[in-house]
Amino acid sequence: MAQPTPARTDRDWWRSAVIYQVYVRSFADGDGDGTGDLAGVRARLPYLAGLGVDALWFTPWYLSPLKDGGYDVADYRAIDPAFGTLAEAEKLIAEARELGIRTIVDVVPNHVSDQHPWFRAALAGGPERELFHFRPGRGDHGELPPNDWRSEFGGPAWSRLPDGGWYLHLFAPEQPDLNWSHPDVRQEHEDILRFWFERGVAGVRVDSAALLVKDPRLPDFVEGRDRHPYVDRDELHDIYRSWRTVADAYGGIFVGEVWLPDTERFAHYLRPDELHTAFNFSFLACPWDARRLRASIDETLAQHAPVGAPATWVLCNHDVTRTVTRYGREDTAFDFATKAFGTPADLALGTRRARAAALLSLALPGAVYIYQGEELGLPEADIPRDRVQDPMHFRSGGTDPGRDGCRVPLPWAAEAPYAGFGSRVEPWLPQPAGWPGYAADRQAQDPGSMLSLYREALRIRRATSGFGETPLTWLPAPDDVLAFARADGLICVVNLSDTPARLPAHSRSLLASGPLDDRGRLPRDTAVWLRA
Template sequence: MERKWWKEAVVYQIYPRSFKDSNGDGIGDLRGIISKLDYLKELGIDVVWLSPVYKSPNDDNGYDISDYRAIMDEFGTMADWEEMIEEMHKRGIKLVMDLVVNHTSDEHPWFIESRQSKDNPYRDYYIWRPGKNGREPNNWESHFSGSAWEYDETTGEYYLHLFSKKQPDLNWENPRVRQEVYEMMKFWLDKGVDGFRMDVINMISKVPELPDGDVQPGKKYAWGGRYFMNGPRVHEFLQEMHREVLSKYDVMTVGETPGVTPAEGILYTAPERKELNMVFQFEHVDLDSGAGGKWDIHPWTLADLKKTMTKWQKELEGRGWNSLYLNNHDQPRAVSRFGDDGTYRVESAKMLATFLHMMQGTPYIYQGEELGMTNVRFSSIDDYRDIETLNMYKEQIENGEDPQAILEKIYYKGRDNARTPMQWDDSEHAGFTTGTPWIQVNPNYKEINAKAAMEDPNSVFHYYKKLIQLRKAHDVIVYGTYELMLEDDPLIYAYTRTLGKETLVVMTNFSSETAIFRLPNDITYSTKQLLISNYDVDEQEELYEIRLRPWEARVYKLQ
């Protein structure tokens, strides 16, 4: 397997609005990030993925971009950005920026022109259609509820927006659009950016006829995903992007690709296809979603988690590359979702980190994950800020749903769980701001914060630091093959990683009970070394039968 720096890296995602505020306006900013780079260096991360900091009206927290070559006023200036990347590079930290090119803001100059008239030169930068039978061009539903079409009175036509109505979709069929995107990418790469995380990149190619989707009973609009996800020209477009831009730089690329299978993941990431380095797949974070989608919450099972993770590990082995994540700005906090954020918060946060970081792929840490930050339960819908959450709440209230029942869904799945301010210390607003934060801080910041974690050698922070150090010291963690063990065990997720004569045994207990680990007969060893564990362990203990305590994790190296 070919060695690459991005395979060996550990990535840290910064959601700038919530990371660190330097000027007291309650909104995180670039100077706040600069002030915390030594913290990231101490943790040991190699790459920062920075969520969008471009000029934006902030309808979807910066994922609605009005100028791709300017910095949002709330975040600072281009000079601040240039200082930030320079300071990152001084510390050996690379910077990956968000590339949001499925859509722009409706305040982008291209769209302002596009809506002026049907013969405007920018008209076909976007997807415009006349209505059908007095209604929208098709029955697609937006990701943020309601129709995916918005009527525009100026020209009497509708434009497509798979997300907010302030996020019109770009028309990638137009070669001028693609060239504009490539020139913008070169602008940032020439400024020193080390790669891109590409927002919903598998949605840029739509089936040209834009057919109706199948409407679920009781729904007004249809999920049209099969007509805009992994569309007919998506690979052609990405190969063109690689040829025109990415091949000329030594960069890391990761595509956000909802709904991909491992077979499709290989099409995006196989090196010989010259598209992307890796994708974010969603199967494991959709395990608790029912047929009705994200808000139709069903309990996940360990059996399903094993099946999903193993499928991606095995099918991409030697053919593509995995990205490893449990958290990001769109997902609830992992320790609240997959662990125990009460009695065993520290143990289960460490266990989940072990389970993830020992797999093959590039691990991503989302801000606060390294502290074991948890979901938040705000008492009122008025305390929430996320457009997806607010639209869903409004729609379900109109459908007669019980307000408290809707809040319970939000407590479990809402995106604002990840967006409460980073908990730096136990001072007011967790040291995030001296002003009023744009969204409230999680009340548990007095116990869970970076200052306390750095002072405690047994903290989640120091455990993550050790995991990152192990990755740099042992090639088997990066390049070894993966095999699942104890497939049918209801409590234990265990697997091996093997490279040459080295084998790692990873054992994790996904429960608050004691679980018995028994080493399979086909695994033998003459020497063993305990690499990491989240409890004190007698290093003389043999592996043939081990009582794993609640949420216990251990990794042994065998030879």
């Protein structure tokens, strides 16, 4: 196993970092109860150091009823007992840092759990009602929701209480939205940021970062209106400027979950006094198409340049279909609206493309995010309907398969019970029959495996000049072939055509996602890194 590299000491480490997303519940089960936990992560830190990542982003590990995978937070200053304790979290942060790995935690500012003390006090009639959006209903007897807003998970964005009133939730009913016009809400979140920065975290991922502020009139949604009633409100930027002051005091960074089609509006969140970075959903959702990928890359770099922010590159995460499966389907794009049960996928084709996409994303300027299991080439799992837990499935009336298929517990050891995830009981989500075939211990011994490809790619990326934030220059190439140069003679070529592609002049090959043909050409759905 590769030796861990000491953590970078410069404050700009995040501009070209490789960040690994940990969904704790499904990463590794340290106590054998079927649920992943902090003990499991701590035991696997050497694996993560050997993989070569710079930081870990943890999805919410806080006290939660887990009605939405932990994104329904009941207490930001406590770890959920299913995962461990606050003391364990502090040990994990410190132990990872000793291995050269920083920690990023997840904050969910749009809403809290309905079990949060604030909301429970609000339901009891306390002044905490002002911290949420309570309204009387419409209709003759208040039987209709206050407006026509729809939940991101389907159905109305309002739930009615026994007293006849309604409260707003842009996600599940168990996730009431906070009222960000109230100073106590703002103060509490700044205190939460300080709490975690003081415990050694290097950064914070901001969930649903463009949804916090609502039009105080709570009007109906009208298509084409100049200002959306709750998406990308101008008032958000004052909040993030205030947050940036907190982060700067600790040397911390932010990454925002900002889904916005308007590139100019998107860039506003990345101004020097606001968020440091934001996820690149254009690239994540892009189909396996050379023209579309090149356009996404160009647009991404162009929208970041005016504000001096680095781009980020993401292929999948805990909310979207796994890359291997998506790239093996007829429609290789991603859209929440088109997900369906039983969509066929050619996993061999998807795996070949996912290997090439890994080298493509890792060769681009900026930071890269890897979702756990991506380095193992895991496909989307088919979850039996009676085992699905995701609220997206239930709120859709059962038509949306939900997100559980990309959250199945990881396979660590091919011959161990439950593929080495845990030892005593079945994991919280069932593992498919073929899961042991993807196990990390088996792939570690195979130089041609997906894990070996990722390890070698990250080793080269860290050790070779030309990566990082150096400029990208497109090279002449046939249609359906992406070819670009970085600094110091580094070249990346990706062949998305049906025929082998000739390689540009080079002195040596650094790494390929698959073998070249017998004439030294790049086969279809294959990528290579070259030194000119």
